[in-house]
Amino acid sequence: MTASPSYLRDRLGKLGILVVITVIVQILYAAYVRPTAQTWRAEQRAIAAANPGYVPARSIWVIIQDPEQQATIIVCIWAMLLSVLRFRELKYQREMLSAGYLKREQGAVILPSDAREYLRTLEQLPPRERDSVLPRVLAAALKRFGATSNVQDASQTVHNVCESEHNRLDAELAILRFSVWVAPALGFVGTVRGIGLALQGAELAVRGDTTAVTSGLGISFNSTLVALTLSIFLMYVLHEIQLAQERLVLDTENYAEEELISRLHST
Numbered sequence: 001m002t003a004s005p006s007y008l009r010d011r012l013g014k015l016g017i018l019v020v021i022t023v024i025v026q027i028l029y030a031a032y033v034r035p036t037a038q039t040w041r042a043e044q045r046a047i048a049a050a051n052p053g054y055v056p057a058r059s060i061w062v063i064i065q066d067p068e069q070q071a072t073i074i075v076c077i078w079a080m081l082l083s084v085l086r087f088r089e090l091k092y093q094r095e096m097l098s099a100g101y102l103k104r105e106q107g108a109v110i111l112p113s114d115a116r117e118y119l120r121t122l123e124q125l126p127p128r129e130r131d132s133v134l135p136r137v138l139a140a141a142l143k144r145f146g147a148t149s150n151v152q153d154a155s156q157t158v159h160n161v162c163e164s165e166h167n168r169l170d171a172e173l174a175i176l177r178f179s180v181w182v183a184p185a186l187g188f189v190g191t192v193r194g195i196g197l198a199l200q201g202a203e204l205a206v207r208g209d210t211t212a213v214t215s216g217l218g219i220s221f222n223s224t225l226v227a228l229t230l231s232i233f234l235m236y237v238l239h240e241i242q243l244a245q246e247r248l249v250l251d252t253e254n255y256a257e258e259e260l261i262s263r264l265h266s267t
Helices: 005-050 067-098 112-123 133-148 151-171 174-200 202-206 211-259
Strands: none
Touching (some): 005 067, 067 133, 112 133, 133 151, 133 211, 151 211, 174 202, 174 211
8 A cells, every 4th residue: 555645745844854954953063062062171171170179060062962962952853843833734724613614694504405515615625725624524524414414423423523533633743753752762872872981981990090981971961861851842842732633623523513513404
């Protein structure tokens, strides 16, 4: 079974965004972040050498300079851009609730013979608008009512299609969920790498040189800090998107019940 062209375009577009973000972040790291971190470390070593009791301060550039932190930041920026696009889409679909697809004079009823006329109006909508949640729910209910002339069947169709649309919207969050999962995973990779480097320098630490151990532990703790912080933020954003989707589906079902089902008459 082959994927639809729209699905392929959507996936390629999102991967293209990831590639662009990766290139931009890599340029920023090479041009500013890592040079700044190296300069800061050199300055701190010089100060510490002149003042034996000096305790070096922490620098954000040192914390985020390693490859794992860079990868985590790339994934986070990618997820945030996808979230912005998702919020825009949900806002667009919510605006349809006030578009007035079924607005008629007070007391107007819809008979089975009228269903085709209403369906024709929905079918003439632009493709993006026609494939949105509300038009799909209304079209399905009208088709069912026109075929069976049964108001209860149309009402059940509204409920079933809303459940299906909720599942479809939820499935479209797969890439965003992946980014939320991969952020702490990258932090764990950095933790393991840092501990490995620290263990490699254990013999030197016994001789009095703790540079390798402290450097490895620094990588471990910094990658964990960045990954967990960003993953908490991404989890909150994902929760807000899910909440917005659930509200959209519930409001769509209420709209269909009030504006369509309440006006249907079988005779």
